[in-house]
Amino acid sequence: MRCISFAGQGRSEKKRYCRETSCIETDLVQEAIFHLYNPEEIIICLSDPVAAGVVPKLEGRNIPVQKLWIPFGTDESQLWEIFSTICGAVRDREEILFDITAGCHSLPFMTVLAASYLRSVRHVTITGVIYAPGTGDDGFCRFVDLKPMMGILDWISGVRAVTKYVDAEPLYSLLNKFQGNIHRSGEDPDPPVRLTGWASLLKQFSDAVKLSRPVDALYAASGAIRDINEINKELIRFAPSLIPVLAATRDLSHLAAEPEMAIDMEKYVRKQIGLIAFQLEKGLFIQAVTLGREVLITLLMTWMGLDADWKDADIRHDVSRTLTGGSLAMQRRPYDKTCYSDDLTNHPDWREMVLIWTRLSDLRNNLAHCGMNQRDDSVRSIRKRASDILPDIERFFNLCIQDKDNP
Numbered sequence: 001m002r003c004i005s006f007a008g009q010g011r012s013e014k015k016r017y018c019r020e021t022s023c024i025e026t027d028l029v030q031e032a033i034f035h036l037y038n039p040e041e042i043i044i045c046l047s048d049p050v051a052a053g054v055v056p057k058l059e060g061r062n063i064p065v066q067k068l069w070i071p072f073g074t075d076e077s078q079l080w081e082i083f084s085t086i087c088g089a090v091r092d093r094e095e096i097l098f099d100i101t102a103g104c105h106s107l108p109f110m111t112v113l114a115a116s117y118l119r120s121v122r123h124v125t126i127t128g129v130i131y132a133p134g135t136g137d138d139g140f141c142r143f144v145d146l147k148p149m150m151g152i153l154d155w156i157s158g159v160r161a162v163t164k165y166v167d168a169e170p171l172y173s174l175l176n177k178f179q180g181n182i183h184r185s186g187e188d189p190d191p192p193v194r195l196t197g198w199a200s201l202l203k204q205f206s207d208a209v210k211l212s213r214p215v216d217a218l219y220a221a222s223g224a225i226r227d228i229n230e231i232n233k234e235l236i237r238f239a240p241s242l243i244p245v246l247a248a249t250r251d252l253s254h255l256a257a258e259p260e261m262a263i264d265m266e267k268y269v270r271k272q273i274g275l276i277a278f279q280l281e282k283g284l285f286i287q288a289v290t291l292g293r294e295v296l297i298t299l300l301m302t303w304m305g306l307d308a309d310w311k312d313a314d315i316r317h318d319v320s321r322t323l324t325g326g327s328l329a330m331q332r333r334p335y336d337k338t339c340y341s342d343d344l345t346n347h348p349d350w351r352e353m354v355l356i357w358t359r360l361s362d363l364r365n366n367l368a369h370c371g372m373n374q375r376d377d378s379v380r381s382i383r384k385r386a387s388d389i390l391p392d393i394e395r396f397f398n399l400c401i402q403d404k405d406n407p
Contacts, residue, residue: 002097033130042064090118101130155239166209176199195239224249254271295393326344327355347399352395
């Protein structure tokens with residue numbers, strides 16, 4: 001482990017520096033750090049040659065030191081240079097302790113940015129971000145570690161991952177560790193008991209949405225909002241920074257559905273169409289198109305009175321072949337009839353339904369083959385077509401449900 005510290009310009013005074021119960025008296029904070037935190041080397045960041053006098057003093061006390069020259073940080077370009085210089089002095093995956101005791105002006109802020117970058121991008125272990133404040137009433141100068149406050153950045157990232165990218169894995173990991181630490185400490189007589197379970201349901205929801213598993217996604221959404229008032233109480237007490245996630249969870253209420261809702265297929269499919277809209281909103285186009293095609297099959301099965309068997313793979317395959325056969329019939333091409341072909345052509349708007357099926361199936365197949373064909377579809381074109389599937393699905397819904405209700 002190495003320490004990155006800053007050299008101050010003021011006159012050094014002897015202080016009794018302490019880390020927990022261990023103390024040392026010295027006029028150089030870096031010497032105290034060397035003996036209390038045991039870094040292999042101290043990197044001194046210098047802007048003023050006058051402050052460089054601390055280096056020979058430390059060397060004279062047998063403390064390994066490396067000088068690192070940085071600008072004063074008077075404009076944006078110098079701030080970028082400070083950031084780049086500090087990060088450039090660190091090796092990938094090593095352990096770093098930051099000391100900002102003598103860091104002034106922008107340096108503490110730049111240190112936090114550098115520490116966050118190194119931890120996230122360079123996989124550096126941040127041992128601490130420490131500073132020694134003024135001497136307390138007891139005559140000791142006790143180091144304060146700001147590293148726990150960096151956890152706020154993790155919470156912010158976790159919130160953003162859930163609300164913008166439908167990824168609850170980071171939040172689940174944070175809350176699982178957070179709740180576990182509170183229980184293990186035994187310091188709170190009324191520790192949280194619902195946060196981990198709630199985060200697990202959010203994770204199940206996000207995984208199901210990305211895997212286009214509508215039954216699982218709707219069920220997980222139902223579970224995530226079931227005890228939301230109790231969850232709110234625990235968040236206010238223990239993790240108020242997650243309140244935005246709770247607000248986003250409340251917004252999932254329109255997607256919540258128990259599997260038993262499938263008894264009323266009209267309402268259940270409406271929920272699935274809402275899930276497709278949610279996927280499109282989050283940019284999950286492949287998932288939305290894949291689910292959209294399956295919803296068309298479910299809707300036709302509902303119109304044919306097969307909704308009780310809507311998850312039967314063999315029947316779904318036959319209904320899919322029926323729609324594809326209708327497409328071939330419209331092109332006056334040969335096809336194999338199924339036991340449902342006559343039912344389809346008895347629908348007054350079967351041609352429109354087949355056209356919708358053809359457009360969506362063609363798009364699904366194009367996406368499934370990852371562009372490995374002779375077609376000249378641009379990424380922009382594919383994205384546009386995927387973004388526009390919802391009106392077709394809504395139209396198919398109306399043709400099947402309205403016709404069923406009004407024979």
